[in-house]
Amino acid sequence: MRRFLRDNGLSVVFGLLFLGSVVGQAFAGHADYVNRQLARGGDPVSFWAYVTSSDFAVDIAENWQSEYLQFFLYVMATVWLVQRGSPESKQLRRIGRESDADQLVGRHVTESSPRWARTGGWRTVLFSRSLGLVMGLLFLSSWLAQSIAGMSAFNAERLADFTDPLTWPQYVASADFWNRTLQNWQSEFLAIGSMAILSVYLRERGSPESKPVGASHTVTDESG
Known part of the structure; x- marks a missing residue:
C-alpha cells in the first residue's frame, strides 16, 4: 500500500481533493439554495433533493x-x-506531429511500447490521437x-x-x-x-x- 501511494501520489491526492471539494460544494450550495428559497417565500429542500x-x-x-x-x-x-x-x-525544432523516431512508432517501437503503438495500422493512428x-x-x-x-x-x-x-x-x-x-x-x-x-x-x-x-x-x- 505504501508503494502504491508513493507511485500514485498525484492521482490519489488530487482525487481526494476533488471528492472533498465536491462534498464541500454540495453542503455550501445547499445552504445557499435554502436561504434563497426562504428569501423568496418558498419552502426549504432536503440535502438529497438539492444534490439531485x-x-x-x-x-x-x-x-x-x-x-x-x-x-x-x-x-x-x-x-x-x-x-x-x-x-x-x-x-x-519539434513543431508539428514529429517524426516516427521522436514518437517511437513504426520501426522505432520498443518492447515496452504500448501494444497499440506496436500494432500499427488504424490502432496506432487512433492511439496517437487518443488523448485529444x-x-x-x-x-x-x-x-x-x-x-x-x-x-x-x-x-x-x-x-x-x-x-x-x-x-x-x-x-x-x-x-x-x-x-x-x-x-x-x-x-x-x-x-x-x-x-x-x-x-x-x-x-x-x-x-x-x-x-x-x-x-x-x-x-x-x-x-x-
Missing part, C-alpha cells in the same frame, strides 16, 4: 466543461504552437450536461415568474448560458497562458512544471 437537482448539476458541469476545454485546447495547440523558454512548450479525442469527448459531454441542466434550472425560475420556458436551442443561444460559459472559459485561458509565460522567467525547485533553477530563460522544454 438541476441547480447543483449545472454548477458542477459548467466547471468540468471549462477544465476539459482547457486541456483539450492545450493538448492540441502545443502540437503546433511553442513558447520559447517555457517548460510547458516543446522545443522549437478523449479530452474533446469529455468536454462535449460536460458541455451538453451543462446546457441541459442549465436549461432546466433556468426554466424553473421562469415558471416561478410565470413566463414561458425556453427550448434547448433557445437556451443555448441565451445570455444566461453564455454568461455561465464564458466566465469559466476566460479564467481557464488566463491561467494556462500565465503558466506558459511565467514559467519562462520563474522557477520552482524540484517541480516538473519548472525548469531547473539555474537554466537559462531561453531554454525550452526542459523540466526540473
